[in-house]
Amino acid sequence: MTNNIHNLSRDTDIVIVGGGLAGLFCALKLAPRPVTLISAAPLGQGASSAWAQGGIAAAVAEGDTPEAHAADTIAVGGGLVDEAVALGIARDAAPRIHDLLAYGVPFDRDLEGKLAVGREAAHSARRIVHVRGDGAGAAIIAALSEAVRRTPSIRMVEGFIAEALLTADNAVTGLQLREAGNPSATPFLLAARAVVLATGGIGHLYAVTTNPREASGSGLAIAARAGAVIADPEFVQFHPTAIMTGGDPAPLATEALRGEGATLINDRGERFMAARHPLAELAPRDIVARGVFAEIEAGRGAFLDARQALGARFADKFPTVYASCIAAGIDPARQAIPIAPAEHYHMGGIAVDANGRSSIDGLWAGGEVSSTGAHGANRLASNSLLEAVVYAARIAEDIAGRDLPSPVRLSEASLTPHGGAPDAAAVARLRAMMSLHVGVIRDGRGLAEAVRHFAALERGAASLALRNMATTALLVAASAWRRCESRGAHFRTDHPADAPAMARRTMTNLAAARDAAKLLGERPLSHAAQPAIA
Structure with missing residues (x-):
């Protein structure tokens, strides 16, 4: 159900901040326990997960294993991946995929009716489950949003941002909320027995990003200002193939295009990645991003060329990318696509344990705002959506198994007035x-x-x-x-x-x-x- 903020009791049980994959999935997993879900944008909008084109990595195909998936994750993580965390997430992947199917996510299937899987950079096997080629994020968020709206235990509050986390004695007491898009509005204090931050990433701290405007690092900031431990904030992933047509945010040309044979060329038509890494276009993202950056800095430009690999099949295979290109006056079946690296994903975030608990009592974090140790210094493609659902489920289970403290009465003196x-x-x-x-x-x-x-x-x-x-x-x-x-x-x-x-x-x-x-x-x-x- 959806409520106006002023109809809410100021004493609540569990508050989830964020209407993306982690927030929605956690709310559904907590049902029938009552939760209040705060979303800055209307449900289904303003979340980076809704824009994810690649899909979800999961060892669901014959011959693939969670151990192989974890090994690939560790290999690209720059020596910083928590190996136990990576293996645990890989082992939880198949059950979470089946949860998403149960919520109505229409993952692509092959002619035998099995889940169809694709391959992306630095994966040793085809293990990415997609929806209509490049529409996984949008389809997942649409299905979960509908499930949330059907769930009576979930109270939706749309159009509000959490601008401060309230604590006492290193324990959460509530949140300060303000109407999104109206920074002069009077802030609202909401007491909470437990808070789950699922506010997304930091993309709009950068001039070029693939993230929605809501991804401005607010969740990380309010946790840090309350004293939370922050892990690995220096590790920021730049997607090498943002479509450079002047958009803010920049549309994304999914990595799956390179998985299907698209190449990277400069304005001379030369492929430049083969000289930089044995995997060429399928090298880890950081290496590809630096390769693209170097070509642009050298004045040669960088382009994604799918003319031979896909040609006329482009529109059917990757309709989202195709639509972005056509809107910018580019026909990707006949023209190379101008690209540049763009901030895409933050490996750092609020430090959490295996159950999503932060260093502040009563505060959990899931999705991109958190740092679990799964990604290390460089995220493996399509592991982000997987991590979000795995940890959202773990957070829900952890909260359900705990006796939460009584809510604390908040004073107007707790307000941070800066509007x-x-x-x-x-x-x-x-x-x-x-x-x-x-x-x-x-x-x-x-x-x-x-x-x-x-x-x-x-x-x-x-x-x-x-x-x-x-x-x-x-x-x-x-x-x-x-x-x-x-x-x-x-x-x-x-x-x-x-x-x-x-x-x-x-x-x-x-x-x-x-x-x-x-x-x-x-x-x-x-x-x-x-x-x-x-």
């Missing part, structure tokens, strides 16, 4: 700085400049929305500055090799990021590229 629209110029500068200094290619000087800028913004922003953006940007930049090596998706020109001593996950918090900024403020810029690693 008002974020300054558009300040947002544009933040996004440009993230792309320039905390993007595909990084170095110590640029990262130091970014850290100082974001720290000042985080201290002084008049708008709470802008302050939350700056908080997450500061966490990413500070951890990238401290990691003086290149590993996975984190590449620094001043430290181009990996450092074996740093083959460990980052565990940090907002205080540590602020300390990095203070350190940089006290030292000449010439020393900024050589931080001491704690």
